[in-house]
Amino acid sequence: MLANLLDTTVDQYISNGTALLYALVGFFVVFIGIAFLILVVWAVGKIMSKNTAQAKPQKQEKPKTVETVKESIAVADADIVSEETLAVITAALMAYYQQTNPKCEFTVKRIKRI
Known part of the structure; x- marks a missing residue:
């Protein structure tokens, strides 16, 4: 397995299907990450608004x-x-x-x- 590390004739070709799979997995990971960040910011906003509403009674x-x-x-x-x-x-x-x-x-x- 490690014997081919120094070999200059190794073909590093990636097929179109593999490249498409890597791209789709990358898009999915980025989408999930952004959705998670949006969820965290939304939750913190809700918590902050509840705390400020309790601290200051509205008259x-x-x-x-x-x-x-x-x-x-x-x-x-x-x-x-x-x-x-x-x-x-x-x-x-x-x-x-x-x-x-x-x-x-x-x-x-x-x-x-x-």
Whole structure:
């Protein structure tokens, strides 16, 4: 069996049937591997969603109605907005985000007139 390792006249021909069989086995192994990975990721996602649902009980509150006040504010032609206007814009943004309850926090640094 090992005597033919150094022989240069050994024919290394693979038939078409054998090559087709190797290709099909390879495709099958790759398909099963990808299906297994998809199953693992799906299972981990389900476990994570169940854990987060148990950790945070959902409360059903009616959103409070926010009165909208429409006032026209005269703004100078300068690029910088007055402190009062900045406070009004920030309060409006905070009221909107408090109503929609986002998960991010933000700070208004500068508002420019466009």
